Structures are given as structure tokens and as C-alpha cells.
Amino acid sequence: MTLAYSLVVAVLFGTGAYLLLKHDLIRVAAGVVLVSNAANLFIIAAGLSRGVVPVLPIPGGESVADPVVQALVLTAIVISFGVSALLLSLVYRVYTSHLSLDLEDLSGADEEESEQELASLTGRSIGTGRGA
Amino acid sequence: MLVFPLGVLWVAAVVLSLLDGRRQRVGYLAVGALTISVIGLIVLLIDILNNGRAEQVAGNWAYGVGIQLRADVLDVTFALLSVGVILVATTYEVLGRVRSRAFPALACFMATGLIGLSLTGDAFNFYVFFEIAMIAAYVLAGYGERTRQLRAAIIFIIVNLLGSVLFLISVAGLYHLTGTLDLLEIQRRITIVDQQPAILLATMIFVAFAIKLGIFPFHFWLAAVYTGTRPAVAAMLSGALANIGSYGLIRFGTTMPRELEIGAPVLLALGSVSIVYGGFQALSARSATEVLAYSSIGQVGYILIALGLGGHLALVAAILFSIVNAVNKALLFLAVPLRGWLVGGIIAIAAFSVAGVPPSSGFFGKLGIFRAAVADDQPLVIALIFIGSLLSFIYMFQIYNARFWEISAEESREGVVPTPIARRSLVCVLAAFVIVIGLWPEPLIYLSEQAAIAVEAGG
Numbered sequence: 001m002t003l004a005y006s007l008v009v010a011v012l013f014g015t016g017a018y019l020l021l022k023h024d025l026i027r028v029a030a031g032v033v034l035v036s037n038a039a040n041l042f043i044i045a046a047g048l049s050r051g052v053v054p055v056l057p058i059p060g061g062e063s064v065a066d067p068v069v070q071a072l073v074l075t076a077i078v079i080s081f082g083v084s085a086l087l088l089s090l091v092y093r094v095y096t097s098h099l100s101l102d103l104e105d106l107s108g109a110d111e112e113e114s115e116q117e118l119a120s121l122t123g124r125s126i127g128t129g130r131g132a
Numbered sequence: 133m134l135v136f137p138l139g140v141l142w143v144a145a146v147v148l149s150l151l152d153g154r155r156q157r158v159g160y161l162a163v164g165a166l167t168i169s170v171i172g173l174i175v176l177l178i179d180i181l182n183n184g185r186a187e188q189v190a191g192n193w194a195y196g197v198g199i200q201l202r203a204d205v206l207d208v209t210f211a212l213l214s215v216g217v218i219l220v221a222t223t224y225e226v227l228g229r230v231r232s233r234a235f236p237a238l239a240c241f242m243a244t245g246l247i248g249l250s251l252t253g254d255a256f257n258f259y260v261f262f263e264i265a266m267i268a269a270y271v272l273a274g275y276g277e278r279t280r281q282l283r284a285a286i287i288f289i290i291v292n293l294l295g296s297v298l299f300l301i302s303v304a305g306l307y308h309l310t311g312t313l314d315l316l317e318i319q320r321r322i323t324i325v326d327q328q329p330a331i332l333l334a335t336m337i338f339v340a341f342a343i344k345l346g347i348f349p350f351h352f353w354l355a356a357v358y359t360g361t362r363p364a365v366a367a368m369l370s371g372a373l374a375n376i377g378s379y380g381l382i383r384f385g386t387t388m389p390r391e392l393e394i395g396a397p398v399l400l401a402l403g404s405v406s407i408v409y410g411g412f413q414a415l416s417a418r419s420a421t422e423v424l425a426y427s428s429i430g431q432v433g434y435i436l437i438a439l440g441l442g443g444h445l446a447l448v449a450a451i452l453f454s455i456v457n458a459v460n461k462a463l464l465f466l467a468v469p470l471r472g473w474l475v476g477g478i479i480a481i482a483a484f485s486v487a488g489v490p491p492s493s494g495f496f497g498k499l500g501i502f503r504a505a506v507a508d509d510q511p512l513v514i515a516l517i518f519i520g521s522l523l524s525f526i527y528m529f530q531i532y533n534a535r536f537w538e539i540s541a542e543e544s545r546e547g548v549v550p551t552p553i554a555r556r557s558l559v560c561v562l563a564a565f566v567i568v569i570g571l572w573p574e575p576l577i578y579l580s581e582q583a584a585i586a587v588e589a590g591g
Contacts, residue, residue: 028290032294038297039304043304046304069307079260083263083267086271087290090286097282106279107283109283
């Protein structure tokens, strides 16, 4: 069981990390989702124990499954869900303003913006970078 | 008592998120809530200095069942520092014009998360509050909503999410290894558990906090984000949010002392590389905010060096330097875009402080590390502190020179438009604070001493 868990966590994390290195923002977002779910699965794996349901009354002599990790993973799932939603909305915001999902295009647009700013501040080698 | 500073901000943040933050009145509500929280933290700090550690289990649950809040001097000091910086940055933005309705609420949420993670005594709640602060920061990084801010926000969110996930995995690992999430219990049990997995976990925790701080091999996101965000947000990120990194390194480093000692050469090496790399990058940067961003990379190197040196003196120095550095960075990010009378003086003070020249507070920050290095007999580190200070002296005065001595073509044509006096006086107060600490450093040194004693005694 532990081996199965560790294999799944490894594959999920590896795939996620690979996707994070892409230029396409949707793939990056998918990578973030995969990586955070790998972490959730890891939490479950950290408290992997066989036993009865941890609800009182507990039949005498039986070992109990660890309830702490389940509480932890619930919280972690909610957090990763929220962050993924936030990331996707940010990606959508980028798409609506640039009609592109490529991180390179975004840097290009940024550079144009700062070059325009620099041009308007002629003769200054070092400045605030964005005006007062 | 313990819940008060946290609760005030939490309630305020929820209420504020329903209001339109672009109105100045709403902004002042946020400033008021932050001020109340700061006062609460000061009262708490005085109480803890007199009576020792404060503990409380939320909701009257039994010890070990409910959510544990625990505050020693280190916790409250860092909470106070972070909320103080957020208070100044929020006031700065409110005195101008707030451009987004969510800004005051987000500032309060970030402060809530930062207080929470300092006051909690439990590794998982540390993660939860850490995420509350981070999520607020993710949204704030996009504040301004121009291409540059959007790009900064995307880079910031992706890199830091990876850091958070690493931290979450190591918290789960700590639970698996020690069977508890209570930081005090972990500190007790970590010395008797198997060392190999503990080293692995310590490495992951280090990487997670190093990403937050922007230490050398993990710095790649920092320059784009700090130069891309607006000044108030950059001040919050570098003066408050980065405290997660320094506080986390100090807290978890003292929780796992055996692993810290093994990792000490790595900390020293990475710290040195950070100082030199940050210094040279700052020298060749083309805009003032870029100089500041790279200077942040260099300055956090000193915290790593202090931790790597080890021992009581070095721990005190690490705490003192983290505080001084956070105030310096907040001051600089807020001061650089300003124009008009007094601003030159403010920048000069901040520059002296970063370079570590008396009578500014930065002098005592560096002096502590210097003394720890001398006590530990590390000539290389001593030389490095000199080189680092020299570099920072040069790049800080490059900013000063370009901003105040060479009048640009545009300015000579149109004349300088000064910033409103309210903003300037606010930053002036912060600069005065830096000088006062430099002239009368005893309270801060005493505070760092007590904080170091508290963490060394356990939790």
C-alpha cells in the first residue's frame, strides 16, 4: 500500500513539475493542480494505518485509523482548491487583456511597456522605473 | 488576550471585503483595525516580557485537541514587525489613492495570516496561516492590473505555490516522523528519531522558506515581482511577507537544532553567494526598484550567515538583523517613488542603514553578525561582511546620485512635482524610527536577546 501511494505521489508530482516548466499558462495551472494534489495524497500517506473508524465508542482492543491526517488533508484540499481557482482567474485575466496564454508574450508586452516608460523619461539612466 | 490582535484583524478583513475599498473612509477603517492590532500586540509583548510565554487553546478544548496558540517573545516580535510594516504601507496607499476595492481587506487578511503563523504553536496551523497571508499577497501582487503587475503576480503565484507545497509535504513528513504537529513536541522528539528522514525534511523546509526569502538559487522570481508591483505592495512583500522566511528559518532551525548544525556549511555558502550575487546585480541594475530588489537578495544572505554560524550570539544577531532589514526595505520601497523636500534625506538615511553606517539601525544589525563571526573565528565571513557592506554602500548611493544629484532632462524642463506632504511625512516618521533605533538600540537588542533566550529554552 505504501509503495502504491509513493508511486502515485511520485508520478503526480513529476508530471506536475514538468508541466510547471511550460510556457503555456493553462499547462502551468494544470501543473500547479497536480503538484498540490500530490501533496494532499502525501499527507494521507503520512498517516497510513489500518484500523476501525475513529468514532466513539471504539470497540475494545481494536486499533483506530489515524483521524488527524484526514482532518489535515480536508483543510489542505480546500486551500489548494482556492488557490487553483485564483490562479485560473488570473490566467483568464491575462487572456482577456492579451488574447494570449503564452508567458513569453506577456514578458514581451511588459518590456514594450517599460521601454515606452523609459522613452518618456529620456536622459535618465536610473529612475523609479515607474514614475512617482 | 492572545486571540485579540488576531481576531480584530480577521473580523475587520471580512467586513472590509464587503465594502468598497476605493473610498478613503474604508481605507481608514483598515488603518484603524491595523493600529488596534498593533496596540494589542504591544500590550501582549510587554505582558510576555514580564510573565513569560502565553498559551491558550482555542474554544476551551483540552490541551492537544484544540487549536493551540502559543506566543513567546520571538513570535510577538515578528508579528509586531509584520503588522507594523503593513500598517505603514496601507496608510501610505490610503493617503494617496486606493485603486482597487479589495486593497484594504487584502492588507488586513495578509496581516491576519502573518500574526496567526507567528502565534500558532502547531506546524499545520502554521501552514494554514501561511497560506492565508500568501493568498492575500498573490492578489495584492496583481494590484494595479497593468501588464507588469499581472506578469509579476503570475510569476509570484507559481513559484511560491511550489514553495508552499514543499512546506506542506514537509509538515506531513514531520507528523509521520514524530507523531505530533505541536512544534514544542516536535522539538523534543526530533532528537530521538531517525536522522536520515529528518535531514531530508529539514532540507525541504529550508527550500520552502528560502523561496519566500529569495536566497540565491531560489531568487529568480524576486526581481520581476518586486519591480513589477506597486510601491506599497512591494513594501508589504519585502517588509512583511518575507518575514515568513526569516521567522520560519529561525523557528524551524531552532526546532531542529541537530539538522541545522549539519546544514550549517550549506547555509554559510548560500548566504555568502547571496550577498555577493545580490550586491553585483544591484550595481548593474538599471532602475531604482531593481537595485532594491537585488539588494534584498543580498541582505537576506546575512540572516543565513548568522544562522549558519550558530550559537547564542549569532541567533541574537539573526533576529536583530531580520527586524532591521524588514524596516529598511519597507522604508526604501516607500521612499524611492517620492519627490520633493525631505525625500533626499530619507533616502540617505535608508541608504546608510542598508550599508550599515552609524548612527542608523543597520549598523547594529551588521555589528551583531560581525561579533558572532569574530567569536566563532571565521575570517572569511568577516571579510565577506565587509565586501557586502561596501557593495551595498556603492549601489545605495548610485540610487541617491541618480535621483537627487543629476536632474533629468524632463525635470529641468517641467520642474519637479512634489508628492503630497502627507505621504512624505509618513515616510519621514519611518525614517526617524530607523534613526532612533540607531541612536538608542538597547530596547531592540534587549528584545532580540529575550527572543533568542525564549527559542533556545524550547518553543
